[in-house]
Amino acid sequence: MTRSWWRTGVGLLLTAVMLFPVYWMVNVSLTPASRMRKSPPDLFPVTPTFEGYARVLDEQLPYFGTSLLVAVGTVALTLALAAPAAYSLAKLRPRGRGPLMFVLLVAQMIPGIIMALGFYGMFVRLGITNTLWGLIFADSTIAVPFAVLILTSFMSAVPDEVVQAARIDGAGAFRVFWSVVLPSSRNGLVTAGLFAFLWAWSDFVFAATLDSGGALKPLTLGIYRYIGNNNQEWNAITATAVVASVPATVLLVLAQRFVAAGITAGAVKD
Amino acid sequence: MRKNLVGWAFLTPIVAYLLLSYAYPLVTTIDLSIRDYTVRSFVRGGAPLTGLTNYVTVFADPTFRTALLNTVLFTVVSLVFQYGIGLAMALFFSRSFRLSATLRALFLVPWLLPLIVSASTWAWMLNSEAGVVNAVLGAVGIDKVNWLTSPDWSLASVTIANIWIGIPFNLVVLYSGLQNIPTEVHEASALDGASSWQSFWNITFPLLRPVSTITLLLGLVYTLKVFDIIWIMTRGGPSGSSTTLATWSYELGFGNTLPRFGPSAAVGNVLILLALLAGLVYVRVQRNQEAS
Structure with a gap:
């Protein structure tokens, strides 16, 4: 004792x-x-x-809104893309899925700075720099491969007998996905969504390269702009940083076990 | 047959997405690296093909050697300390005690904070004049160190911040690895009269090897990618002393008023080769572990 x-x-x-x-x-x-x-x-x-926080309210509020929109948009796009793919990989298991799994693993290893350069070239030509959905699209690349892989492992845990039973009752592949597999993988969806939110919220590289000096800035660029000022006002910088840390803290308190599950998912196989 | 068709129907969105969001930008980067782009031709197209000229320019630049060396130093030193401290913490927390779960959860905070938040906080803590680190050192009689503004210390400073950020990941993964080692193993060795150090070195550490390998390889892949921390704390400076391949690539492409997209893409592609090499080793090791 x-x-x-x-x-x-x-x-x-x-x-x-x-x-x-x-x-x-x-x-x-x-x-x-x-x-x-x-x-x-x-x-x-x-x-x-509270002068630092007063300046956050005064100057950073729109950036806060942008960050929130981008993060929520990234979560939606990530889950919409990853869930059907994971269902197929875990339960339908079509031939030739091996190379796809491999590509998803490798995709996570490409440095963000190179993706940013490629996206910049692509966005300039398409004329979609400084758009909300352009940034959402770019941010989703941080989360999608991870989300597919983690959802696949969660969906594999749904017993095949349950899927079989639903099929015998006459449910089609989509119906099984929507009414059986998806509800049973709630924890996986929460974990994948949580990380997609955090990564999009924290993104700096894509925001810095793809906004091309426009008005549409997330909070991370708000902090960066403060740092770039000659008279660095550190109470305003750190006050913004504290505000930017709120989602991470809230998520840690509310969903600690999902966070731990997400961190270990890629590294340890039981 | 039908099963395959339905299966691929569910995979169609992700395949289309991967082509659009990975293949297209990566091909763009390769294209950028083998042409002579100006700002004008970047928007309108029609830049002349120059083959490997950009690569030759980059390799001949003295910054390349510095950036490569810094990347290696930054990565190796970060990994050694993140892993070492993470393992020590995992061992400490593996015995349950009052508050252990809460404290372990709090250890995750540095990993979850946006990198720009951590980087700017460290930048102010390491400030030469008003930083708390120099104040503490001063209190024990050590002279002030110009952490971010001296070429001798800038790389060490960004490495310290990166180690701090990486400890939680190592702790969590190694902790769950330790949980998977059956307690009977330890009890048996304790009965045989092994000291706790012997028991760690001869039993725990070897049993943890698969998890350690994966942790280090994932750490390697992550650390090669690090850009935000260095860029925010030092911008790769002073005079290139903390430049890595990632920050150099960004500096060439976006850091100046006159962007040099070609060389920037060339540096980026060198970095991609390093990351993919690490990634392939990772995939291979993971497959071998699953097979055994």
Whole structure:
């Protein structure tokens, strides 16, 4: 028992060290501009101010909306593409699906910066830079291969007998997909959707390359623009960063087991 | 036969999507790398074919050696520390204690934050004048370090931030690997009088090898791709001291007012070859593990 308390103490200390940058971000976001460049810096927000957050409300609100739209759009597109594909790979298992699985695995390994360059060339020619759905399309490439692979493993877990029974009752392939397999794979859909949301919300590379100086910017570019200013106002930067971290935190609290499942899915096979 | 037809009908959207969203941009990148593009011909088309000229330009540029060396250093050092610290944390958390599940969940936070958030927070923490890191070092009598503005330290700084971001992934995967090792194995070795260090080194570590391999390979693939952290913290500078292939490719294509799309695409394709090489090793190892 005493040993277990000792471990809790060390665990708390390790977690504190690990999360110190997160604490520091919150601390700086509450520091007034006049005390920002003080050396040594205040370890606690001794004179907390909300001026940074006021600027977020004032200047970053439209970016916040863009981020939300892009993230939700990416989730919808990702699931719409991945769910039927995963159903086919897990339950219909047509011939020649091996190479497709291989392509999906390899697709996850292509660096985003190269995709961005390719998309930029493509979008400029099609005249669709700086469009919401162009960015959604690009962002979905981060999530789709992962979503297909994880949904395939979830859908494989739906017993074949259940599928057979539905078929005997006269259900067609689509009906089985919609009324049997899809509802049984809810956890998989949540996990895939959650990661699609987080990745689209966090995307910087595609947003930076595909917006070509337009007005349509997600929150990540809002932060980037602040950093690029000559008089870097760090309470505004970190206040935006805190706001941008909210979805990740909420998702972690609400759906921790899905997050852990998603991280391990690609790496460990039971 | 009918089953195959229906199966592929469900796969048609994803195949069309892969062609449009992967094949097309990748072909565009190859095309960019073998032509002499200007801003004008980029929009209108009709840039002259120049074969491998862009590649020759890139290889002859002294930045190429720096970027390649930095990419290797950044990747290897990141992997060693992420894995080492991640494994130590996984071992620590594998014994359950009060609050262990909550604390383990909190460890995930750095991995879930948007990279631009982590990168800008680290940039301010490592600021030479007002950063908290130098303040702490100063308190124990160590001189101020110009983390982001000195060519000697910039690569180390971005590597430290990247290690911090990568620890949670290693912790979670290695932790679940440890959970899959039956407890009887440990009990048996404890009965034989093995110390905990012996038991780790002779039993746990070898049994964890398949998971370790996959973790490191996935880490390799992710780390080669890293762009955001370095670009936001140092923009590859000062004077190229923290440039990697990824940031150099971006800098050539988008970092200047006069974009050089050809060389940018050429650097990108070199990076893709490295990533695919790592990816193929990964796929192979995973198949072998599934077979055994």
